[in-house]
Amino acid sequence: MATQMTAARRGVATDEMKQVAKDEDVTLDWLIPKIAKGSIIIPSNNCRPQKIHNVGIGKGLKTKVNVNIGTSTLNVNLEEEIEKAKVAVKYHADTMMDLSDGGDVKHIRKTLLETAPITFGTVPIYEAYNYGxxxxxxxxxxxxxxxxxxxxxxxxxxxxxxxxxxxxxKDIAKRILKVQRYGGVVSKGGTITAAWMLKHDKENPYLTHYDYLVEMAKKYDVTFSLGDALRPGSILDSHDELQVQEMINISQLTKRAHEQDVQVMVEGPGHVPLNEVAANVRLAKSLIGDVPYYVLGPLVTDVASGHDHIASAIGAAVSASEGVDLLCYLTPSEHLALPNAEEVKAGLIAYRIAAHAGDLVKIRDKAIKWDMEMTEARRTLDWEKQLALSIDPEEAAKIHSRTGQHPGNNVPCTMCGGACVYMMLPQQKKYEKENENLQQIE
Amino acid sequence: MATQMTAARRGVATDEMKQVAKDEDVTLDWLIPKIAKGSIIIPSNNCRPQKIHNVGIGKGLKTKVNVNIGTSTLNVNLEEEIEKAKVAVKYHADTMMDLSDGGDVKHIRKTLLETAPITFGTVPIYEAYNYGxxxxxxxxxxxxxxxxxxxxxxxxxxxxxxxxxxxxxKDIAKRILKVQRYGGVVSKGGTITAAWMLKHDKENPYLTHYDYLVEMAKKYDVTFSLGDALRPGSILDSHDELQVQEMINISQLTKRAHEQDVQVMVEGPGHVPLNEVAANVRLAKSLIGDVPYYVLGPLVTDVASGHDHIASAIGAAVSASEGVDLLCYLTPSEHLALPNAEEVKAGLIAYRIAAHAGDLVKIRDKAIKWDMEMTEARRTLDWEKQLALSIDPEEAAKIHSRTGQHPGNNVPCTMCGGACVYMMLPQQKKYEKENENLQQIE
Known part of the structure; x- marks a missing residue:
């Protein structure tokens, strides 16, 4: 079977492309050439047994949010992982990664694939680690x-x-021991591979056998996410020679995959101070071109343990506004423990805010409609609509219900009470919709 | 009694200046000229009966975070407000504003002033509204x-x-009715004043009698926060002619206050899309000079009800990194209800993260020490230190305790389990502190 990229290069519109075109309100004529050249991907394994909702990822499309779940050797509880997967789907994750490396990873993977009918990713070295x-x-x-x-x-x-x-x-792995890194190497897959290379004095198997991986990926249409093994694990390490060297290597590997019609995205940091976030995206895009760029946050400070979803949503929003295409969430439990379902939700919501904040810059004309509707609902004290339009309607309704007049359209909330700005200057409410624009009556 | 600015202009070091110099690790020789010219303020009423911890606000100092509490006509519960004030002090708010306009506002104010021995602000028109x-x-x-x-x-x-x-x-108030604003006027004080001016066909009393206010402010050393009555209440209204006109007016009023040794900061938005946040700060600073700039967030999207602390922490972090000196927090209940104590904490923590993310850009050499210590604690699996250094040690410890090996120094957490990156490549832990820098042993 062909990959989405093969089809696009032949000018064939697949069902997945049609779905993405519909979801993103773009034409197939606009979409297909971008898939052909690799600036948009539709990760979609051609033998996945589940019928799923595919998403497109890349330039000109909405910024997507990925949710990581999965076990570790210290915490294996499939029921918990299923619950997390359900929460992620309920709160509109675009993609999900199962990062399990503890327990029966194959069974866990198959179960989660069935539980979450959305675009699904993994890190195969975690299965290898588990086997080891x-x-x-x-x-x-x-x-x-x-x-x-x-x-x-x-x-x-x-x-x-x-x-x-x-x-x-292998060269980079040897340099790790000589280069000053405050945070060390914090990618699990990267660390395992580095330790393996140093022990066996051999090159990275995924590099040595890259052509074979490309062949497999082409067969099943597995999209590569070219991993950021050297991502900084402290803002002090941001953009050091190791990270940038790896990015250069990856840019070359991207081309080799594209030659075989294999879809690619590239992974980024990590921990990056706020004033380097835009530069990170620009540097990556200048090396990899318009290939979809996928970042973890980044975290703009190292000290926010317990609230890393917020510290990283700051970096994620700026990243998205600068051109990042897929955001990997962090939860409040990052650096502390595996997340629970509640934390999965907290991380996902924070990232959906970040993604939308970025889209208001990247694809403003499309993204602004949501804010426009919310503004109108707010101005007209239409609480039902306002709550429904909230990024988290449940939580918004829960808070608003404390006012005792819930939803109570046309009444103020307890925030401003009688001094509600839309009652104090009542003419502010007198707007009307006209030609899909909000116009004020003079 | 003289104001801090009067003292600074005479070259006199007050106790408040000495406190600020100590807290910020700067010399009085560096600090005093900046207070004299108004780029740093120490809000400190000279007849406040409580002994408080004063903070300095302005260029070159740490970004400060303000917490708003207070009643509305629809929700008056002094016990709740006292609890919020205590939570704010416990979690290290730099300043607090009592925005009460419901109930016995004078009694509430006096009680909260006693409860929170920190820099304290109010909006007098709320008392006037309550009186009305x-x-x-x-x-x-x-x-x-x-x-x-x-x-x-x-x-x-x-x-x-x-x-x-x-x-x-009055001119602006009349223009409000003619200019298209999607979100209307959302400053409570601004709306009350606009409605009052339109009803009485009179100029703004705080403008007509500005010289008298300056005289009073000089007498008590009340610092002016020149309010942003026309701040956008929707990202669609950001930087419209009303907002910018007001900023110009305020820049002129700042000079008049400074002539009388009255300390001033200027208030900013509001709702601003991410790509305009930096421009907002630069525009304000170009109009008002280096006078401390104080913003609410800003919110980078209108749709995050229930999580507005996150949506606005994104804008706040970027603002701070661009030169904002004081951040006014938003809580998860913004736009929905008065916050409860738990939401006060959530908002404050989000903003302390944003402030620190900004400081890592603005005053990096000082701010980075915290992240450096955290990185070392993380790399060496020193959980006790890592939790203590967290922005919210309680929450971090609560999450980490789920690992069942809490705090358990030198063991991995459930996030990575056996594949813990600092155990997989154990030489990563072998760093030593030397000359206050982290150096790797080769």
């Missing part, structure tokens, strides 16, 4: 075949995209 | 004397700074 722990009794005793099998297992299960850390080389 | 409701039975039947008495009452009670909406003129 369970079978070899040491994750560093993995063979190169174990690495490759893990990738193929994920592809065959129908995973739509996978993160592969193929930009970290 | 209670005594005149119509807030628009206020006299000019009522306006002025409210200001004087606040000054005599020891309020350190007050917001006065003196930049909104």
């Amino acid at each position: 722990v369970e079978v070899h009794k040491n994750p560093l005793n993995l063979t190169e075949d174990d690495y490759l099998n893990a990738f193929e297992n994920n592809a065959k299960d129908g995973v739509d995209y996978t993160t592969i850390h193929c930009g970290i080389t | 409701v209670e005594v005149h039975k119509n807030p628009l039947n206020l006299t000019e004397d009522d306006y002025l008495n409210a200001f004087e009452n606040n000054a005599k009670d020891g309020v350190d700074y007050t917001t006065i909406h003196c930049g909104i003129t």
Whole structure:
């Protein structure tokens, strides 16, 4: 079967393209050439058994939000993961990644794929790691075949995209020990691979066998997320030579995948101070071109433990406004523990705000309609509409219900009470919709 | 008694200046000229009966966070307000504003001044509004004397700074009715004043009697926060002619206050799309010079009801990084209801993150020390230190305790489990502190 990119290059409109065109209110004539050249991807494994809602990711489309769930060797509870997956779908995650590396990862993956009928990603090296722990009794005793099998297992299960850390080389792993890094290497996949390369004095299996991975990816239409193994884990390390070297490597690997019609996005940081966030996106885009760029936050400070969803939503909003296409959420429990379902929701909502704030810059004409409707509902004291339009209608209604006059259209809330600005200057309410624009009656 | 500005212009170091110099790790020689010219203020009413912890606000100092509490005509519960004030002090608010306009506002103010021994602000027109409701039975039947008495009452009670909406003129009020504004006028004080001017066909009392206010402010050393009556209440209205006209008016009024040694800060928006936040700060600073700039958020989208603390922390962080000196928090209940104590905390923590993210840009050399210590604690798996350094140690500890090995130094958390990056590449932990820098052992 062909990949979405193959189809696009042949000028064929797939069902997935039609869905994306409809969701994003664009024409197929606009969309298809962008998929053909790789500036838009539709991660969509062609053997995934579940019927899912596919999303497009890339330039000119809405910024998407990814939710990470999954076990670790210290916390395996499939029921909890299922609950998290349901919460993510309920609160409109665009994509989900299962990062499980503890327990029966294959069973967990299949269960979560069934639970969440949305675009689904994994990190195959986590399965390899798990195999190393369970079978070899040491994750560093993995063979190169174990690495490759893990990738193929994920592809065959129908995973739509996978993160592969193929930009970290043996040379970089050796430099890690000599270069001053305040935060060290914080990508799990990157660290496992670095430790493996140092132990075996061998090159990164995902780099050595990249052509094979490309072949597999083409077969199943698995989209690559070229992983950011050297992403800074402290704002002090932002844009150091390791991170930038890896980005250069990845830009070359992107071209090799594109030559075989394999869809690619590139992963970014991490921890980045606020004044470097825009520069990060611009540097990445200048190296990788318009290939979709996917970032974790970034966190704009290291001190916000317990509230890292907020610290990183700041970086995520700025990233999105500068051209990032997919945002990977962080939850309040980042750096502390695996998230629970409540924290999954908190992270997702924070990131949907960040994504929309970015879209108000990137694709303003489309994105502004939501704010326009909300403004009108607010000005006319239409509480029912205002609550329904909120990013989190449940939470908004819960708070507003404390006013005791819920939803109570045409009455003020307890915030301003009798001094409600829309009652004090009542003529402010007298606007009318006309030609889809809000016009004031003079 | 002289104002802090008078003292600074005479080269006299006050106790308040000494406190600020110590807190900010600056010399008096550096600080005093800046207070003299108005780029730094120390709001400090000279008849405030409580001994408080004063803060300095302005260029070169840490970004400060203000917490708003107070009643409305629809919600008067002094016990709740006391609880909010205590929460704000506990979680390190720099300043607090009592915005009460319901109930016995004078008693509430005095109680909150006693409860919170920190820099304290009010909006006198809210007392005037309350007087109008209670005594005149119509807030628009206020006299000019009522306006002025409210200001004087606040000054005599020891309020350190007050917001006065003196930049909104009768001409602007008339233009409000003709100019298309999607969100209308959303400043409560601005709306009351606009409605009053339109009803009486008179100029703004706080503008007509500005010299008298300056005289009172000089007598008590009340710092002016020149209010942003026309701040956009929708990102659609950002930087319209009304907002910018008011900013120009305020820049002129600032000079008149400075001539009389009265300290001033200027208030900003509001709702501003992300790509205009930096421009907002630059425009304001270009009009008002280096006078401290104080913003509400701004919110970068209108749709985040229930989570407006996050949507506005995004704007606040960018604002701070661009030069904003004081951030007024928003809580999750903004636009929906008066906040409760839990929401006061949520808003404050979000804003302390935003302020610090800004400081990492504005005063990096000082601000980075916190992140550096956190990074070291994280890298060395020193959980006790990591939790203590968190912006919200209680919440961080609560989450981490779920790992079942809390605090458990030198063990991984449930996020990465056995694949903990600092155990996988153990040499990453082998750093040492040297000359206050983190150096890696090669």
